[in-house]
Amino acid sequence: MGDEVTRAKWDKAAAHFDLMAGRGAEERWKPFKRELFSHMHGRILFLALGTGLDIPTFPPGMTITAIDISPKMLAQARPRIERYDGEIQAHVMDVHDMSFADDSFDQIFTSCTFCSVPDPIGGLRALRRVLRPGGELYMFEHTGSAYYPFRIMMDMMTLLTRRVGPDMNRTTVANVKAAGFELREVNNLFLDVVKTIKAIKPAGERKTLGGAGMEGEPRP
Numbered sequence: 001m002g003d004e005v006t007r008a009k010w011d012k013a014a015a016h017f018d019l020m021a022g023r024g025a026e027e028r029w030k031p032f033k034r035e036l037f038s039h040m041h042g043r044i045l046f047l048a049l050g051t052g053l054d055i056p057t058f059p060p061g062m063t064i065t066a067i068d069i070s071p072k073m074l075a076q077a078r079p080r081i082e083r084y085d086g087e088i089q090a091h092v093m094d095v096h097d098m099s100f101a102d103d104s105f106d107q108i109f110t111s112c113t114f115c116s117v118p119d120p121i122g123g124l125r126a127l128r129r130v131l132r133p134g135g136e137l138y139m140f141e142h143t144g145s146a147y148y149p150f151r152i153m154m155d156m157m158t159l160l161t162r163r164v165g166p167d168m169n170r171t172t173v174a175n176v177k178a179a180g181f182e183l184r185e186v187n188n189l190f191l192d193v194v195k196t197i198k199a200i201k202p203a204g205e206r207k208t209l210g211g212a213g214m215e216g217e218p219r220p
Helices: 004-021 023-037 071-083 120-130 150-161 172-178
Strands: 044-047 063-068 087-092 105-111 131-142 182-190 194-200
Touching: 004 071, 023 105, 023 131, 023 194, 044 120, 063 071, 071 087, 105 120, 120 131, 120 172, 131 172, 172 182, 172 194
Parallel strands: 044 063, 044 105, 063 087, 105 131
Antiparallel strands: 131 194, 182 194
8 A cells, every 4th residue: 555644745735736846946947857858768667756747848759657656646647647748657656665577667767756755765776676777767856965054954944844745855866876776977956955866777686676567567
């Protein structure tokens, strides 16, 4: 069943999520997202789709498997899914309990996601399981800061924000490495807080973490 507490939090946020995300912020980051997502090819997993705000920045003609823990978020995303010039197969699924086979995907993309995953290293390890050896992880994320006074400010903000939405102080770059990925590139877009991260699953790694089912399809 996954994490019911997290699912309930995002179900509650779904109706006003677009307003909470902010039109100005979405417009500011759209060129950076479009560039990151332009690398899409092959078997693609997108985590987490939310209300589909990122869909307009996807390149056309892709076949994308997308998951989100919140059914109400995906219900809000439905009109954007239907307008996409390609195919998006959206599933209600917890990243910690994905039903995809090992090595199912060539690429995985995230967008402002690992500020909210309850167990970020565990979630990244789960992504590594379903990514083929040599497969690519592309992330657009906001993280904590290493610099004073931003680090302290974000630690304080997180005490409040995690109750209704994301943590503001995640160490996502370190978590990617701790989860067993090889970092290839980190680009800071705003201070050291908003960034893109590119990593790969080591090419020599094989199916050691379990899993079953057909490639790219959830198990029954």
